[in-house]
Amino acid sequence: MHKNEKIGYDRREFLKGGTAIAAATAAGVLSPTGIALAQQAKLRVGLMLPYTGTYTPLGVAITNGFKLAVQERGGKLGGREIEYFVVDDESNPAKAPENTNKLIQRDKVDVVIGTVHSGVALGMAKVVRETGVIWINPNAGADEVTGPLCAPNIFRTSFSNWQNTYALGKVVKQRGHKTAVFITHKYAAGEQMMSSFKDAFEKEGGKLVKELYLPFPQVEFQALLTEIASIKPDAVVAFFSGGAAVKFIKDYQAAGLKGKIPLYGPGFLTDGVLEEVGDAAEGMETTLHYADGLDTKKDKAFRLAYVKAYKLQPDVFAVQGYDAGQLLAAGLDAVKGNVGDKAGMIKGMEAAKIDSPRGAFTLSKAHNPVQDIYLRKVVGKQNKVMSVAAKALADPARGCKA
């Protein structure tokens, strides 16, 4: 692998030199000499993901998924080999513009893939809007990315925060619950999910009686659980993820609330934590754009290939990374690998129907997946699919003017 990269580098240097002589200019870039040369050069893909810190497993899953999509196409997209440029964004929003610039200015990448943390994604959005580089966001759900910050070169293959809890609002009302309490960390993702749940739940005639917030990243829930018991709502909806989700689900059971007040949430609450929470999550219902036991041909093939390649079970993040690869492939196929034809590439991506393990999806005008949201139930150690909670749900893209 390393050797190959070295050869590729030398060839590019050689090409650069040749171009420079031909054009008699010191600024020997590839594009002036035309498509033929450019297509032989490797496609420069920047991966800006968390490879240290809490979100490391997510960054790794996305990377694995993306590379799997490339491998399935013989290691090439649009007929061109790939050269990766990797930056660890450390989930640090303060460094986001600098890290994005590193990829775009220093490494001169053709496309940026990233990231997990919404704060970092907002920083990336600023830079890619200024530079016009194509950006595919394989996770961060901040509504703004395909809302006020939307742009022709900005794409997302995951979800918007709005989507999953909007579908959940209907489900909770359909279960016959009239009142609900929403509990989450006090930060943008939590507030966005809360507000779309509230929209849907109250539109159906329910009443969100209380919004409970915990300062991020605290996990001392006892006071808020006591408050929930004193309010006695029909249902509780929670958004936490990772370690906080494990602790919340366990504390909910220990406080005796499980079985008395049903607990719902977006799927992030029960994804990747079921090994740790034991039976405390059993029977919980959540909504997400992916689920266990979808049992489609595509999903089965994907899971098998993923396990074979990485000796790991894929999760929703791997799917999102895989689809980022598929979306990029669609764009490059449309222009036969000529990445200079940005408009054509964007058109190709907009028109693509992505054959995702989660189920095929297309993109909305603001470039967010128009996708089915599944209702899942925790059975054993799996988030088993029960039904489709919302069919082809499109984010409203509030504030998107592009």
Add this chain to the structure above:
Amino acid sequence: MDFAFFLIQLLNGLQYGLLLFLVASGLTLIFGIMGIVNLAHGSFYMVGAYLAWSLSSLTGSLTAAILLAVPLTVMLGMGLERLLFRHLYRRDHLYQVLLTYGLILVFEELRSVLWGDDTHGVAVPALLSYSIPLTDNLSYPVYRLAISGVCLLLAAALYFLIQKTRLGMMIRAGASNRDMVQSLGIDIKLIYTLVFALGIALAAFAGMINAPLSSVFPNMGSQVLIICFVVVVIGGIGSVKGAMVASLMIGLADTFGQVLVPEVAGMIVYVLMAVVLVWRPEGLFGRG
């Protein structure tokens, strides 16, 4: 909120405060007696939690894990004191900050190499794994009450050790004048080693007994570290009594803040700290 729920919230606040005390007491001891600013205190809390997790999954019992892990952390503390901290007592605080910040990075990396980056849960010991019903829909986990009991016992033991024993007298003397104590023929180096190890063991022990409640995850130490510094600053640097009072104040402020003014709950403990510092810049029980 009716009266019953008010009482339960009071209990929540006290219980959270006692837990904070357990972590903060080690920090204030090392800070006050040895003059060391130990930014790595949270890392020792994390080490304790990860030890509790890995040893309890090996032995199948949290109690056994704690019995094994406490001597390990005492040795870790003594080793670090001899190798590193000993050379910095007379240096400026900046050197200690640099060293202990470096230790945070080293411990995070070691944790990543040894134990990975995943979140893990630790089972509550079967004996304590039930809840007492308080109202028709709320129960109180017995393990939380047990932890509060352990915290109270340790607080009493610390008080006894420092105020009533000969060793405690030497520790207090060493804190106020190291050279004088040494010239009286007391092995001050040994005492410092012991105090440091005790502080580290307290932090690690807090991580261990809290592991079933907090779960075990990367960077868990930094969350604890910040709130502990708030406790130490409010209570007065070096005062164990102050740490106790400040912990309970913060526990209560945080608990009622979350319920009564959820919008600004994250700020309340810091506002409390600011108010105390304006009123008493040296902290509640500081020596000024």
